[in-house]
Amino acid sequence: MTALSLSRRSVVAILGxxxxxxxxxxxxxxxxxQSTTPGTPLPSWSDGAIKQSILDFVTAVTREGSSDFVPPxxxxxxxxxxxxxxxxxxxxxxxxxxxxxxxxxxxxxxEWKDAQPFKAALEGDMKTLAxxxxxxxVALIMATHAGMSTSxxxxxxxxxxxxxxxxxxxxxxxxxxxxxxVELLGFLRANGFQTFIVSGGGIEFMRPWTERIYGxxxxxxxxxxxxxxxxxxxxxxxxxxxxxxDFIDDGPGKPVGINEHIGRRPIAAFGxxxxxxxxxxxxxxxKGRRLGLIVHHTDGEREYSYDRDTKFGRLDKALDAAPxxxxxxxxxxxxxxxxFSFQ
Amino acid sequence: MTALSLSRRSVVAILGxxxxxxxxxxxxxxxxxQSTTPGTPLPSWSDGAIKQSILDFVTAVTREGSSDFVPPxxxxxxxxxxxxxxxxxxxxxxxxxxxxxxxxxxxxxxEWKDAQPFKAALEGDMKTLAxxxxxxxVALIMATHAGMSTSxxxxxxxxxxxxxxxxxxxxxxxxxxxxxxVELLGFLRANGFQTFIVSGGGIEFMRPWTERIYGxxxxxxxxxxxxxxxxxxxxxxxxxxxxxxDFIDDGPGKPVGINEHIGRRPIAAFGxxxxxxxxxxxxxxxKGRRLGLIVHHTDGEREYSYDRDTKFGRLDKALDAAPxxxxxxxxxxxxxxxxFSFQ
Numbered sequence: 001m002t003a004l005s006l007s008r009r010s011v012v013a014i015l016g017x018x019x020x021x022x023x024x025x026x027x028x029x030x031x032x033x034q035s036t037t038p039g040t041p042l043p044s045w046s047d048g049a050i051k052q053s054i055l056d057f058v059t060a061v062t063r064e065g066s067s068d069f070v071p072p073x074x075x076x077x078x079x080x081x082x083x084x085x086x087x088x089x090x091x092x093x094x095x096x097x098x099x100x101x102x103x104x105x106x107x108x109x110x111e112w113k114d115a116q117p118f119k120a121a122l123e124g125d126m127k128t129l130a131x132x133x134x135x136x137x138v139a140l141i142m143a144t145h146a147g148m149s150t151s152x153x154x155x156x157x158x159x160x161x162x163x164x165x166x167x168x169x170x171x172x173x174x175x176x177x178x179x180x181x182v183e184l185l186g187f188l189r190a191n192g193f194q195t196f197i198v199s200g201g202g203i204e205f206m207r208p209w210t211e212r213i214y215g216x217x218x219x220x221x222x223x224x225x226x227x228x229x230x231x232x233x234x235x236x237x238x239x240x241x242x243x244x245x246d247f248i249d250d251g252p253g254k255p256v257g258i259n260e261h262i263g264r265r266p267i268a269a270f271g272x273x274x275x276x277x278x279x280x281x282x283x284x285x286x287k288g289r290r291l292g293l294i295v296h297h298t299d300g301e302r303e304y305s306y307d308r309d310t311k312f313g314r315l316d317k318a319l320d321a322a323p324x325x326x327x328x329x330x331x332x333x334x335x336x337x338x339x340f341s342f343q
Numbered sequence: 344m345t346a347l348s349l350s351r352r353s354v355v356a357i358l359g360x361x362x363x364x365x366x367x368x369x370x371x372x373x374x375x376x377q378s379t380t381p382g383t384p385l386p387s388w389s390d391g392a393i394k395q396s397i398l399d400f401v402t403a404v405t406r407e408g409s410s411d412f413v414p415p416x417x418x419x420x421x422x423x424x425x426x427x428x429x430x431x432x433x434x435x436x437x438x439x440x441x442x443x444x445x446x447x448x449x450x451x452x453x454e455w456k457d458a459q460p461f462k463a464a465l466e467g468d469m470k471t472l473a474x475x476x477x478x479x480x481v482a483l484i485m486a487t488h489a490g491m492s493t494s495x496x497x498x499x500x501x502x503x504x505x506x507x508x509x510x511x512x513x514x515x516x517x518x519x520x521x522x523x524x525v526e527l528l529g530f531l532r533a534n535g536f537q538t539f540i541v542s543g544g545g546i547e548f549m550r551p552w553t554e555r556i557y558g559x560x561x562x563x564x565x566x567x568x569x570x571x572x573x574x575x576x577x578x579x580x581x582x583x584x585x586x587x588x589d590f591i592d593d594g595p596g597k598p599v600g601i602n603e604h605i606g607r608r609p610i611a612a613f614g615x616x617x618x619x620x621x622x623x624x625x626x627x628x629x630k631g632r633r634l635g636l637i638v639h640h641t642d643g644e645r646e647y648s649y650d651r652d653t654k655f656g657r658l659d660k661a662l663d664a665a666p667x668x669x670x671x672x673x674x675x676x677x678x679x680x681x682x683f684s685f686q
Contacts, residue, residue, distance in 0.1 A: 073560060150602060194562075207606045217416060218606025219537075219562070228602060230595040230621050237624045239602055252573040259493060259571060259582055261604060263550045263561025278573050281580045 041187045044180040044338040050293075051335065053328045054184065057291040061267065062191050068289035072192035076266045078222075078258060078279060079185070081199035081206060083272040083313040084295050085214065087166070087176040089304040091312055094205050096173075097160055101144035109143075118143070142243035146226055150204065150239040157208045171342065174213050180336045181270070181295070185214055188268070196266075198222045198258055200250035200275055204241075222261045224249045254279035272297065273313040280318065284325060292327035294318060299333040302343065384530045387523040387681040393636075394678065396671045397527065400634040404610065405534050411632035413610055415535035420611040421565075421601060421622060422528070424542035424549060426656040427615045427638050428557065430509070430519040432647040434655055437548050439516075440503055444487035452486075461486070485586035489569055493547065493582040500551045514685065517556050523679045524613070524638070528557055531611070539609075541565045541601055543593035543618055547584075565604045567592045597622035615640065616656040623661065627668060635670035637661060642676040645686065 045051040060068035061075065082088035102112070102121040112118035117136035120128035129136065145153070166173055185195045197216050199206060203223030210216040225246040228239045249257040255278050258266065269276070269283035272295040284290040296315065297306050307315040322329050332339060388394040403411035404418065425431035445455070445464040455461035460479035463471035472479065488496070509516055528538045540559050542549060546566030553559040568589040571582045592600040598621050601609065612619070612626035615638040627633040639658065640649050650658040665672050675682060 073554075203603070203606070211416075219604065221606065225603060228599050230598045230625070232624070237598065237621070237628050239598055255573045255580065255582055256571050260546070260568060261562065263546070263564060278580070281575070282573070285580050 042180065042183050044183055044336060046335050046337050048335060050328050050330045054187075054291065054293070057268065057289065058188070058191050060289050070267055070288065074264060074267065075188075075191070075193040076196065076262060076264050077188050077193045077268040077270070078196045078198040078254075078262075078266045078283065079181070079269075080271040080273070080276045080279070081197050081201055081223075083297065084270055084276070085177055085181050085185075085197070086173065087303065088313045089297075089306065089310075092201070093166075093173045093176075094201050096164070096166075097157070097205065098140055098144045100160060100164065101156070102140065105144065138245075142226075145202065145205075146241045146243040148241055149233075150228060150241060153204060153241055154208050157205055161209055169340075169342070174209055175342060176340065177213055178295075178336070179338050179341045182214065182341075184270070185216070189215065193268075194220065196220045196222060196258075196262055198249065198254050198269075198279060200224055200248070200253075202226075203249075222249055222257045224253075250275045252278045255282035258282065267291070269293075270295070271318065273315050274317045275313075277318040277321065280321075280325070280327060284327065292322075292325060294322055294327055294329045296329050296331050298331045299336075299339065302339045303332055385523065385526050387526055387679060389678050389680050391678060393671050393673045397530075397634065397636070400611065400632065401531070401534050403632050413631065417607060417610065418531075418534070418536040419539065419605060419607050419609045420531050420536045420613070421539045421541040421597075421605075421609045421626060422524070422612075423614040423616070423619045423622070424540050424544055424566075426640065427613055427619070428520055428524050428528075428540070429516065430646065431656045432640075432649065432653075435544070436509075436516045436519075437544050439507070439509075440500070440548065441483055441487045443503060443507065444499070445483065448487065481588075485569075488545065488548075489584045489586035491584055492576075493571060493584060496547060496584055497551050500548055504552055512683075512685070517552055518685060519683065520556055521638075521679070522681050522684045525557065525684075527613070528559070532558065536611075537563065539563045539565060539601075539605055541592065541597050541612075541622060543567055543591070543596075545569075546592075565592055565600045567596075593618045595621045598625035601625065610634070612636075613638070614661065616658050617660045618656075620661040620664065623664075623668070623670060627670065635665075635668060637665055637670055637672045639672050639674050641674045642679075642682065645682045646675055 042051055042054065060066055061070040063069060079085055082092055086093070099121050102118055106112055106122055109118070112122060117129050117132035117140055120132065121140060148156070161172065161174060164173060165171060166176060169176065188195055195216055197206060197210060197214070197220065199222070201223050203221055203225050206223055207218040207221050210221050211218065227242040227244045227246045229242055231238055231240055247253065247257065251274070254276065258279065265286060266283040267288065268291040269279050270293045271280055276294070280292045280294070284292040294315070296319070297304055297313070299305060306313065307319060319329070321327070330336070385394055385397065403409055404413040406412060422428055425435055429436070442464050445461055449455055449465055452461070455465060460472050460475035460483055463475065464483060491499070504515065504517060507516060508514060509519060512519065531538055538559055540549060540553060540557070540563065542565070544566050546564055546568050549566055550561040550564050553564050554561065570585040570587045570589045572585055574581055574583055590596065590600065594617070597619065601622065608629060609626040610631065611634040612622050613636045614623055619637070623635045623637070627635040637658070639662070640647055640656070642648060649656065650662060662672070664670070673679070
């Protein structure tokens with residue numbers, strides 16, 4: 001499948017807004033359960049400089065009396081999602097969702113058979129879809145992510161994420177989360193951190209499943225959003241999802257989203273692409289002990305291998321900026337003993 | 344002082360954006376300390392139907408096995424700030440702040456002596472200021488709340504809120520918080536609730552002091568905001584506050600802000616004006632046990648007496664809607680034994 005030639009900002013940005021998690025969902029909790037296993041921390045990380053940089057940081061900021069000590073309320077860590085916590089190749093999972101939605105909605109839209117970018121989406125013609133550019137993509141997202149209430153959209157996401165399978169491993173996308181990173185989330189929380197997701201992906205595309213999969217509740221998810229509007233419908237209050245971009249939580253938008261949602265500056269940040277550059281700068285270029293870490297996709301066998309030349313998750317400027325900023329660069333091939341819980 | 348003739352939405356809306364709380368602030372913790380005193384809950388509330396409605400609700404949703412039981416993660420309560428948690432007469436505290444800022448900045452702006460609405464603000468001419476309308480007010484807010492970094496604005500707010508005194512009681516504004524409501528915040532948290540502030544006021548005007556005064560951390564404060572922009576300044580990352588409205592967290596904006604920040608629907612909401620109507624509807628018009636409560640300003644001696652005819656905190660439609668929705672209406676005169684911790 002040819003990757004779409006679209007910038008990270010245009011792709012994800014747009015996809016926002018979901019509500020309330022409740023009750024019982026059925027997906028696997030394998031990965032999350034692993035993270036809470038007592039014993040040696042970070043068992044899926046190989047011993048070495050990268051793992052040590054994490055352990056040293058956590059020890060320093062949690063040791064009372066240390067000059068690096070940070071009180072628990074200020075132990076804020078932010079994590080990118082696509083490519084940092086779960087797989088983003090061969091394309092963002094939310095884009096797969098959008099394409100599946102176009103197919104599901106096509107019977108109600110006979111006009112899509114002759115109108116781009118819908119025709120290309122329906123025919124799986126990724127080249128033409130890519131050629132439709134940001135404008136085409138926005139049309140695709142608005143047609144699939146807006147026009148319903150927030151609770152209706154939540155149901156749609158839950159049904160899809162429970163039933164969809166990725167083409168390579170034939171597993172639910174929620175199993176394509178990186179075991180070492182899930183361990184890291186749990187390890188930080190066990191040390192008094194609050195772990196926030198700060199993703200270019202749609203906030204309401206993530207919230208229905210982040211608590212089950214990552215242990216991150218909805219109010220600790222920051223993402224891109226579309227506008228919503230309150231209205232009374234048949235005497236009941238609803239939030240209607242509008243076909244209009246509200247906020248793009250990517251690149252320089254990430255510190256803005258962090259400030260708006262969290263209101264504190266993180267002391268640790270984890271990303272994998274240039275879309276995380278400003279978040280890494282915001283978290284680490286300040287007084288006191290800080291940790292910045294980049295996940296480097298170096299393992300084409302167990303996962304995917306890409307950095308400077310990919311369409312999804314390009315890592316170029318942030319990789320160049322890592323040494324002078326003291327950011328750890330974790331190579332999946334060398335620093336992770338296991339990638340997924342099922343491997 | 345004549346109240347300004349401006350809608351709630353226009354007044355508050357505009358005032359957003361502050362960051363990181365750290366270290367040691369010096370204000371009184373009297374009110375907050377009271378809220379954590381063990382013993383009979385809600386000691387400053389008079390016995391009666393209103394207090395009982397709160398106690399019954401909390402008992403119902405926290406009793407395991409009860410059909411009304413709500414797991415802790417879903418025990419979300421939202422509180423308006425102005426007029427619900429602290430005093431909003433004779434004008435919103437943030438407006439006092441803005442007027443004080445105009446005076447402080449006047450030496451750098453000699454042109455303000457002849458330009459409205461600044462001339463009126465400098466001369467204390469509230470009638471002319473009110474006549475300048477929303478446009479004048481926006482100009483006032485943008486001149487005082489934008490053009491600096493988020494950390495600079497935080498410092499400005501902290502300095503002001505520590506030193507300013509209200510004209511009636513000659514006390515810091517942070518002492519003009521309602522003791523019964525601070526007790527209620529603490530009581531709900533002791534019962535596993537998360538207590539969010541959802542205010543028309545500026546999110547960054549509130550965050551520097553809400554944790555100390557209410558026990559509400561910055562990530563649990565939802566409010567109006569102006570846009571911010573990430574930039575590197577002398578090699579350091581900064582968030583610059585721009586003179587442009589981002590979000591108005593009032594009226595129908597409150598459910599939108601709740602969804603964006605919290606991602607769960609509240610099961611309890613507390614307000615005092617028509618600006619809280621939609622939040623009360625959003626929280627209570629849903630399945631399961633819910634609590635809606637309106638603070639009714641009925642005590643001109645101990646505080647202020649106003650409802651349908653005031654410029655700040657008009658309570659009209661929401662008061663009419665209370666009986667049919669089963670919302671409790673707490674009369675300050677009858678339902679609160681004490682109003683402030685210093686009385």
